Amino acid sequence: MSDKRWITKNGHRxxxxxLEDDHLLxxxxxxxxxxxDGFTLLTGxxxxxxxxxxxxxxxxxxxxxxxxxxxxxxxxxxxRGLILKEINxxxxx
Numbered sequence: 001m002s003d004k005r006w007i008t009k010n011g012h013r014x015x016x017x018x019l020e021d022d023h024l025l026x027x028x029x030x031x032x033x034x035x036x037d038g039f040t041l042l043t044g045x046x047x048x049x050x051x052x053x054x055x056x057x058x059x060x061x062x063x064x065x066x067x068x069x070x071x072x073x074x075x076x077x078x079x080r081g082l083i084l085k086e087i088n089x090x091x092x093x
Contacts, residue, residue, distance in 0.1 A: 003015070004016045004069065004072055006019060006027060006073070016072065016073060016076045017076065019076070021080065021082055024073065024076060024077055024080075024082065025077065025082055025083075027068075027073055028070065028073055028074060028077060028083075031064065031065060031068045031070045031073070032070075034064050034068075035060065035061050035062070035064040035065050035070075036060075036061075037060075038058060038059065038060040038064075039058070039059045039060070039064050039067075040056050040057070040058050040059075041056070041057045041058075041059055041067065042054050042055070042056055042057075043055050043057065
């Protein structure tokens with residue numbers, strides 16, 4: 001995981017370990033929001049306007065989290081102590 005990088009909207013690549021705490025937490029919140037709302041991913045190619053093509057892929061839930069590497073980003077936040085580990089407790093009443 002040490003060589004994983006987040007790509008900013010400006011195209012900068014930042015190692016997960018080098019992300020500022022606030023940036024890391026904001027990324028996690030953004031991914032969580034997109035996983036609930038859904039996210040349209042555009043993929044395609046072409047070098048010239050008349051050659052451009054793309055496909056739209058709609059992602060939601062875990063698909064969004066997997067695409068944006070949410071689980072490894074969350075591990076980084078846990079390692080830094082920025083978030084608490086979630087514990088599932090079943091209570092029989």
